[in-house]
Amino acid sequence: xxxxxxxxxxxxxxxxxxxxxxxxxxxxxxxxxxxxxxxxxxxxxxxxxxxxxxxxxxxxxxxxxxxxxxxxxxxxxxxxxxxxxxxxxxxxxxxxxxxxxxxxxxxxxxxxxxxxxxxxxxxxxxxxxxxxxxxxxxxxxxxxxxxxxxxxxxxxxxxxxxxxxxxxxxxxxxxxxxxxxxxxxxxxxxxxxxxxxxxxxxxxxxxxxxxxxxxxxxxxxxxxxxxxxxxxxxxxxxxxxxxxxxxxxxxxxxxxxxxxxxxxxxxxxxxxxxxxxxxxxxxxxxxxxxxxxxxxxxxxxxxxxxxxxxxxxxxxxxxxxxxxxxxxxxxxxxxxxxxxxxxxxxxxxxxxxxxxxxxxxxxxxxxxxxxxxxxxxxxxxxxxxxxxxxxxxxxxxxxxxxxxxxxx
Amino acid sequence: xxxxxxxxxxxxxxxxxxxxxxxxxxxxxxxxxxxxxxxxxxxxxxxxxxxxxxxxxxxxxxxxxxxxxxxxxxxxxxxxxxxxxxxxxxxxxxxxxxxxxxxxxxxxxxxxxxxxx
Numbered sequence: 145x146x147x148x149x150x151x152x153x154x155x156x157x158x159x160x161x162x163x164x165x166x167x168x169x170x171x172x173x174x175x176x177x178x179x180x181x182x183x184x185x186x187x188x189x190x191x192x193x194x195x196x197x198x199x200x201x202x203x204x205x206x207x208x209x210x211x212x213x214x215x216x217x218x219x220x221x222x223x224x225x226x227x228x229x230x231x232x233x234x235x236x237x238x239x240x241x242x243x244x245x246x247x248x249x250x251x252x253x254x255x256x257x258x259x260x261x262x263x264x265x266x267x268x269x270x271x272x273x274x275x276x277x278x279x280x281x282x283x284x285x286x287x288x289x290x291x292x293x294x295x296x297x298x299x300x301x302x303x304x305x306x307x308x309x310x311x312x313x314x315x316x317x318x319x320x321x322x323x324x325x326x327x328x329x330x331x332x333x334x335x336x337x338x339x340x341x342x343x344x345x346x347x348x349x350x351x352x353x354x355x356x357x358x359x360x361x362x363x364x365x366x367x368x369x370x371x372x373x374x375x376x377x378x379x380x381x382x383x384x385x386x387x388x389x390x391x392x393x394x395x396x397x398x399x400x401x402x403x404x405x406x407x408x409x410x411x412x413x414x415x416x417x418x419x420x421x422x423x424x425x426x427x428x429x430x431x432x433x434x435x436x437x438x439x440x441x442x443x444x445x446x447x448x449x450x451x452x453x454x455x456x457x458x459x460x461x462x463x464x465x466x467x468x469x470x471x472x473x474x475x476x477x478x479x480x481x482x483x484x485x486x487x488x489x490x491x492x493x494x495x496x497x498x499x500x501x502x503x504x505x506x507x508x509x510x511x512x513x514x515x516x517x518x519x520x521x522x523x524x525x526x527x528x529x530x531x532x533x534x535x536x537x538x539x540x541x542x543x544x545x546x547x548x549x550x551x552x
Numbered sequence: 553x554x555x556x557x558x559x560x561x562x563x564x565x566x567x568x569x570x571x572x573x574x575x576x577x578x579x580x581x582x583x584x585x586x587x588x589x590x591x592x593x594x595x596x597x598x599x600x601x602x603x604x605x606x607x608x609x610x611x612x613x614x615x616x617x618x619x620x621x622x623x624x625x626x627x628x629x630x631x632x633x634x635x636x637x638x639x640x641x642x643x644x645x646x647x648x649x650x651x652x653x654x655x656x657x658x659x660x661x662x663x664x665x666x667x668x669x
Binding site: 466500 | 585586587590
């Protein structure tokens with residue numbers, strides 16, 4: 145690997161490792177220090193490698209440097225003796241013997257525990273996503289800002305406040321006790337779900353970055369699958385959903401980065417391997433009695449991997465939407481359900497149902513009405529599309545709606 | 553926003569229907585509830601199977617099923633959110649149970665703060 149690619153690659157895989165392990169050693173109140181040491185370690189590499197050559201084992205080099213920096217910080221930090229010494233294994237013979245274990249197992253354990261710590265109910269969802277990207281995925285602040293379509297200052301502020309909350313709440317970096325697991329796991333799954341959606345539905349034109357976000361969400365879900373205590377049906381269902389959705393990643397945007405709607409997608413671009421993985425995890429998810437919203441969404445996503453326009457398909461999807469809406473209402477699910485209803489019962493019946501939704505500030509609502517009125521009453525269809533156009537916020541959405549109007 | 557119970561009454565709950573007919577009713581019921589849920593107006597509810605049902609009389613005599621002297625039985629209920637009883641009645645009008653002659657849906661307001669006291 146060329147050096148130009150090596151550093152970003154190592155950064156992505158090793159930053160999160162060093163940050164998670166050090167944070168575990170120092171405690172959550174020093175999360176900023178763990179992060180700084182991880183950053184400084186890479187700075188050292190940048191200062192050294194160009195002149196002395198890239199070491200034979202770059203990761204080992206980074207660990208050695210990170211360990212030294214950690215020990216130095218501990219030595220310098222007077223707080224340590226009073227505050228942290230008691231909490232970590234630390235022998236009286238000196239700080240040299242402090243145990244900073246950067247093995248894979250220690251990394252996986254630290255990441256899982258950090259995942260639970262970061263997905264703490266006291267922290268806002270937005271901040272959980274930001275912190276996860278920073279600490280668990282090793283994203284730079286600028287990358288996070290790009291991915292979430294905001295600026296560096298906002299992200300910095302958001303992360304700063306979140307770290308402060310973690311400190312104030314004295315959140316422990318540990319696996320939650322067994323009785324709390326289900327409840328805490330739910331928060332973790334919500335965060336992973338949102339993290340994935342940020343990548344999947346992001347307006348950001350940086351395709352690589354968006355795909356990275358989705359892959360990171362998948363990687364973290366795998367961590368939960370590989371752990372005995374957290375491998376639960378809902379986790380399998382979420383992973384299944386993510387696999388099905390990602391399978392269409394390449395087909396969803398054309399060379400101009402415009403969104404390609406589902407019905408216009410080139411099926412040969414769908415990733416068959418991910419589809420079969422999705423089916424496998426959905427099967428694993430069925431081994432239980434509980435049905436989560438992820439089960440239903442994965443079921444819907446499964447039917448979308450079959451492109452044939454059969455009545456059976458739309459009927460199944462309709463029932464899944466009916467159930468999903470009973471568990472958790474969302475405007476987008478309500479709109480999608482009504483679209484599916486038109487596939488099952490025809491447009492006139494769906495129009496009646498659509499008009500009951502009254503989501504009159506939502507441009508998707510008017511896009512749906514426009515679609516339903518198409519060929520039924522084209523004048524009304526046009527009216528609705530125009531209303532949608534006036535409410536749409538992004539260029540991509542406006543572009544699609546304008547195309548619909550032109551086609552009428 | 554108030555909550556209303558829509559109580560589905562059947563003229564004759566023991567009537568035997570074909571699996572195909574049951575399938576159709578089930579789909580209609582699920583679509584009806586889905587339509588209410590799509591408006592974010594669904595609160596909960598359940599079907600009440602006739603099988604294994606008992607009636608306990610005031611003399612503590614237990615009889616099988618709700619179908620003794622009374623012919624009409626409750627098949628289930630759902631709770632909806634609505635601004636007025638009229639809105640709740642509109643939901644009730646969509647109930648597939650009403651296709652059966654003699655069947656009805658009773659609309660009742662749920663008492664607020666209905667915690668046990």
